[in-house]
Amino acid sequence: MTFDSRVPAYEAVGEVTVEKKQEGKPHAGKVLAAVQAHADDIPFFCAGLVAKLIDEGYTAYLIQTTNDEKCGPTPSIGDTIRRNEEEIDVLAKELGFKQVIHLSYRNHFLDEASPIELRARLVYLIRALKIDTITTFSPWGHWEENPDHYITGQAVEAARWMAGMSKDYPEHMACGLQPHGVKDLYYWTMRPGQPYNTAVDIEPYLEEKIASMSANKSQGPAGSHGRRLRERLAREGKRLPELGEDDETADRQYIRLFGLAEYEQLGAPYNLQYAEYFYYMPPGGTFTGSMSRADIDAYVAQHAVDL
Numbered sequence: 001m002t003f004d005s006r007v008p009a010y011e012a013v014g015e016v017t018v019e020k021k022q023e024g025k026p027h028a029g030k031v032l033a034a035v036q037a038h039a040d041d042i043p044f045f046c047a048g049l050v051a052k053l054i055d056e057g058y059t060a061y062l063i064q065t066t067n068d069e070k071c072g073p074t075p076s077i078g079d080t081i082r083r084n085e086e087e088i089d090v091l092a093k094e095l096g097f098k099q100v101i102h103l104s105y106r107n108h109f110l111d112e113a114s115p116i117e118l119r120a121r122l123v124y125l126i127r128a129l130k131i132d133t134i135t136t137f138s139p140w141g142h143w144e145e146n147p148d149h150y151i152t153g154q155a156v157e158a159a160r161w162m163a164g165m166s167k168d169y170p171e172h173m174a175c176g177l178q179p180h181g182v183k184d185l186y187y188w189t190m191r192p193g194q195p196y197n198t199a200v201d202i203e204p205y206l207e208e209k210i211a212s213m214s215a216n217k218s219q220g221p222a223g224s225h226g227r228r229l230r231e232r233l234a235r236e237g238k239r240l241p242e243l244g245e246d247d248e249t250a251d252r253q254y255i256r257l258f259g260l261a262e263y264e265q266l267g268a269p270y271n272l273q274y275a276e277y278f279y280y281m282p283p284g285g286t287f288t289g290s291m292s293r294a295d296i297d298a299y300v301a302q303h304a305v306d307l
C-alpha cells in the first residue's frame with residue numbers, strides 16, 4: 001500500500017503513550033472543546049478521540065472558526081455555507097457534542113481576522129463553558145499550508161492560558177465569569193512530519209468516526225463517494241456487494257473499505273487495529289526554571305535556623 005505524502009512519516013517525540021478505552025466515566029464533570037476550522041477537520045483528525053472522551057464522561061462543545069464558504073459542490077457561496085452548517089450539525093450529533101458554536105470567519109482567509117478578537121472570543125468561551133481540555137491543530141506543526149489551520153491553533157494556544165489570568169479581560173469577571181485555564185490539550189498530527197507523543201486506540205469508536213466522516217458530504221472525507229461509485233457501477237451493469245442497498249450505507253461502507261488505510265498504518269507500530277496520533281500537552285508543564293514546591297519546602301525545613 002502506498003501513501004502520497006510529501007515527507008515520509010510522522011515524528012514520534014519521546015516515549016509514546018498508547019491510550020485505550022477506559023471503563024466507566026473517569027472524566028465525568030469535565031468539559032472538552034474540539035476547535036476546527038472546517039467541517040472535515042474533526043472527522044479526519046480527532047473523531048475517534050472525541051467519541052472516546054465523550055464516552056468516558058466529558059461534556060463536549062464543537063467550536064468552528066471559519067464559515068466553509070469555499071468548499072462545497074455547488075457554485076453558490078451562500079448554499080455552500082448552509083450545507084456545511086447542516087453537515088456539521090450531523091457530525092456533532094453522531095459524535096455526541098452538546099452544542100456547535102460557529103465563529104464564522106471567512107474560509108481560507110482567517111489570516112485577515114484580528115488575532116486579538118479571535119483570542120478574546122476563545123478566552124470568553126473557555127471561561128463561560130469552563131473548558132478543561134481542548135483538541136485542535138498543532139499551532140507550530142511543519143508542512144501546514146492552510147492559514148485557517150495554524151491561525152486557529154495559535155489562537156487556542158494563547159487563549160488556553162490567558163483565560164486563567166485574572167487581569168485579562170476584567171469585564172468578564174465584572175459580568176460574573178471566573179478565570180479558568182485549560183488544563184490539557186491534544187494537538188492534531190495531521191501532516192506527515194508533525195510531532196506526536198500519543199497514539200489513541202480508536203477501534204472501539206470506529207463506527208462513530210465513520211459516521212462523522214460520512215456526515216461530511218460537501219468536502220474532505222467526501223461522504224458521498226460510496227453512493228457515486230454505486231451509481232457508476234449500476235450504469236455499467238455492475239454492483240459491489242459491500243456497498244449495500246442504499247446511499248448512506250454505500251457512503252459508510254466506502255469509508256470503511258477505502259478511507260481508513262492511514263489510520264491502520266498509524267496503529268500498526270503500537271499493535272492497534274486503528275489509531276489517531278496526537279501531541280498531548282499535559283496539565284502544568286510550563287517551564288519555570290525552579291525547583292518543585294516540595295523540594296523548596298524540604299530545603300527550608302533542613303536549613304532554616306532559629307532567629
Ligand SMILES: [Zn+2]
Binds near residue numbers: 037038040041146149
Ligand atoms: Zn481544514
